[in-house]
Amino acid sequence: xxxxxxxxxxxxxxxxxxxxxxxxxxxxxxxxxxxxxxxxxxxxxxxxxxxxxxxxxxxxxxxxxxxxxxxxxxxxxxxxxxxxxxxxxxxxxxxxxxxxxxxxxxxxxxxxxxxxxxxxxxxxxxxxxxxxxxxxxxxxxxxxxxxxxxxxxxx
Amino acid sequence: xxxxxxxxxxxxxxxxxxxxxxxxxxxxxxxxxxxxxxxxxxxxxxxxxxxxxxxxxxxxxxxxxxxxxxxxxxxxxxxxxxxxxxxxxxxxxxxxxxxxxxxxxxxxxxxxxxxxxxxxxxxxxxxxxxxxxxxxxxxxxxxxxxxxxxxxxxxxxxxxxxxxxxxxxxxxxxxxxxxxxxxxxxxxxxxxxxxxxxxxxxxxxxxxxxxxxxxxxxxxxxxxxxxxxxxxxxxxxxxxxxxxxxxxx
Numbered sequence: 001x002x003x004x005x006x007x008x009x010x011x012x013x014x015x016x017x018x019x020x021x022x023x024x025x026x027x028x029x030x031x032x033x034x035x036x037x038x039x040x041x042x043x044x045x046x047x048x049x050x051x052x053x054x055x056x057x058x059x060x061x062x063x064x065x066x067x068x069x070x071x072x073x074x075x076x077x078x079x080x081x082x083x084x085x086x087x088x089x090x091x092x093x094x095x096x097x098x099x100x101x102x103x104x105x106x107x108x109x110x111x112x113x114x115x116x117x118x119x120x121x122x123x124x125x126x127x128x129x130x131x132x133x134x135x136x137x138x139x140x141x142x143x144x145x146x147x148x149x150x151x152x153x154x155x
Numbered sequence: 156x157x158x159x160x161x162x163x164x165x166x167x168x169x170x171x172x173x174x175x176x177x178x179x180x181x182x183x184x185x186x187x188x189x190x191x192x193x194x195x196x197x198x199x200x201x202x203x204x205x206x207x208x209x210x211x212x213x214x215x216x217x218x219x220x221x222x223x224x225x226x227x228x229x230x231x232x233x234x235x236x237x238x239x240x241x242x243x244x245x246x247x248x249x250x251x252x253x254x255x256x257x258x259x260x261x262x263x264x265x266x267x268x269x270x271x272x273x274x275x276x277x278x279x280x281x282x283x284x285x286x287x288x289x290x291x292x293x294x295x296x297x298x299x300x301x302x303x304x305x306x307x308x309x310x311x312x313x314x315x316x317x318x319x320x321x322x323x324x325x326x327x328x329x330x331x332x333x334x335x336x337x338x339x340x341x342x343x344x345x346x347x348x349x350x351x352x353x354x355x356x357x358x359x360x361x362x363x364x365x366x367x368x369x370x371x372x373x374x375x376x377x378x379x380x381x382x383x384x385x386x387x388x389x390x391x392x393x394x395x396x397x398x399x400x401x402x403x404x
Contacts, residue, residue, distance in 0.1 A: 005238060005239065008237055008238045009238050011237070012234050012237050012238055012319060015316060015319050015320060016234075016319055016320075016322070016323075019319075019320040019323045020323055023323045023324075023327070027327070027334075032335075034282050034334075034335045035282075035335045035336040036279065036280075036281035036282065036335065036336050036337050036338055037336050037338075038336075039336070057336055057338075093275075094272075094273070094274060094275030095272060095273075095275075096204055096205065096272075096273050096274070096275075097275075098204070101204075104338060119276075120275070121274045121275045121276055121279065121338060122273065122274055122275055123274065123338055123340070124204070124205070124273050124274065124340055125340055126340045126341050126342060126343040126344075126351055126352075127343065127351045127352075128202050128209065128343065128351070128352050128353070128356045128357075129202065129203045129353065129356075130200030130201065130202065130203065130353065130355060130356065131200060131201050131202070131203045132200060133200075133203070133353065134203035135203075
């Protein structure tokens with residue numbers, strides 16, 4: 001490489017390196033501030049003080065969903081399989097809101113440790129499956145667990 | 156091979172070498188697009204949770220990735236132009252920015268249309284979505300900066316610097332879903348058993364994916380050819396070409 005090219009190569013390289021370092025430091029400084037939500041474990045660790053608004057994220061604990069009144073008063077437990085937070089919400093849930101699936105909710109903690117949600121969003125995972133396959137898998141699972149139960153009953 | 160690449164760096168050779176290639180690329184891309192869209196939208200099975208709305212992802216995933224790929228290409232061309240002063244690299248950098256911006260916009264629009272039925276909202280300020288919106292602004296910034304100068308040389312220099320600085324955003328977009336809690340899911344891994352993304356759902360995505368890549372390069376090549384003719388309009392070979400074309404008409 002001749003002298004001019006080498007110099008230009010260095011200029012381009014330092015522009016790139018400079019922006020990587022700048023942005024990298026910026027992101028390290030922001031750290032957890034860029035998280036879209038706070039997990040139940042982080043709440044249990046006392047990351048949130050007072051009653052200001054934030055977003056909680058986790059899984060809807062299986063069997064925890066309760067509908068009250070005309071069905072728009074909703075109670076469920078958000079879990080990260082370590083800590084549980086009870087959530088109360090009044091309104092329409094997104095279609096993909098399911099037990100055992102991801103969820104985020106905007107709101108605040110009340111004095112009794114219940115999360116009062118204003119908005120609830122469903123979080124989708126990266127798994128895709130056809131309805132037929134899912135039905136077949138559920139049937140197989142049922143058969144397997146049913147069989148195990150009968151095996152237990154007749155030793 | 157090197158000689159072939161070297162020749163592509165010359166506007167005239169680029170023009171002559173792509174002439175025969177354009178109809179082929181058009182045909183193959185359109186074929187892949189039609190097969191992928193008909194298969195994905197008409198015949199792939201509905202998802203067990205999202206039902207039919209997941210079909211938006213057949214367009215969303217390739218166009219979103221295309222937008223990021225386009226910015227990487229833009230930055231590479233900008234660096235090549237700055238270091239080696241290759242004319243052709245500057246032409247490609249100039250013409251690929253609007254195409255990339257279009258893909259990025261399409262990725263944002265389709266993503267938001269998918270987000271409403273899936274998440275329950277069109278938009279949320281989280282790391283993946285926000286960093287991807289910044290990608291659109293970077294594209295628009297590169298285009299605006301180039302257009303803001305009267306001289307083509309100064310404009311291309313300024314735009315090149317922004318492209319090289321801005322490319323830092325691309326890995327941030329990609330890793331955002333791993334580094335932070337985001338509402339956006341991580342990409343499906345194609346495991347050996349294919350459980351996360353089974354073949355009957357995944358294969359149409361391969362077709363739309365390659366179609367979107369093909370159409371991107373088609374747009375870049377066609378726009379590059381126009382730009383070459385404009386920039387070399389005073390060259391003898393363009394004059395000859397013009398006379399020949401006019402004689403045919």
